[in-house]
Amino acid sequence: MLNQIVIVGRLVRDPELKESEGGKKYTNITLAVPRAYKNVDGEYETDFIDCRLWTGVAESTAEYCKKGDLLGVKGRVESRVYEKDDKKNYVTDIIAEKITFLSNKRQEETE
Numbered sequence: 001m002l003n004q005i006v007i008v009g010r011l012v013r014d015p016e017l018k019e020s021e022g023g024k025k026y027t028n029i030t031l032a033v034p035r036a037y038k039n040v041d042g043e044y045e046t047d048f049i050d051c052r053l054w055t056g057v058a059e060s061t062a063e064y065c066k067k068g069d070l071l072g073v074k075g076r077v078e079s080r081v082y083e084k085d086d087k088k089n090y091v092t093d094i095i096a097e098k099i100t101f102l103s104n105k106r107q108e109e110t111e
Contacts, residue, residue: 005094007049007073008102009033015053017062027058029096031071051075051094061099072100 009031017027033047051073053061065071075096082089 003076005073005075005077007031007033007051007094009049009071009073011065011067011069011071012048014067015058015062015065017058024054025058026052026054027062028052029061029071031073049094051096053096053099057096057099064101070102072102074098074100 012030012032015027015029017025019025029051031049031051033049034044035047039045073096075094078093078095080091
């Protein structure tokens with residue numbers, strides 16, 4: 001079996017480091033990932049993909065990355081179910097296992 005995903009995109013907002021109830025540090029990021037093809041109007045559409053980062057990966061990303069930075073994410077897809085108001089809710093998450101800092105806006109502005 002294989003459960004692996006690789007995404008390259010730009011951060012849509014600054015990462016914010018948080019702490020879970022169990023004391024583990026994490027951050028949620030959203031990457032804007034343009035599609036490789038044009039739609040019927042001749043425009044490229046963009047997908048906004050949410051990822052969860054834990055511990056060291058989360059800390060490094062929150063410290064060094066800002067909105068607009070280009071990141072590569074390697075991770076896995078995780079699904080879960082929770083109940084709210086007697087209704088089952090299904091959620092699919094991308095759990096990042098490795099982040100590659102491909103570029104950042106500050107670096108691009110000075111070049």
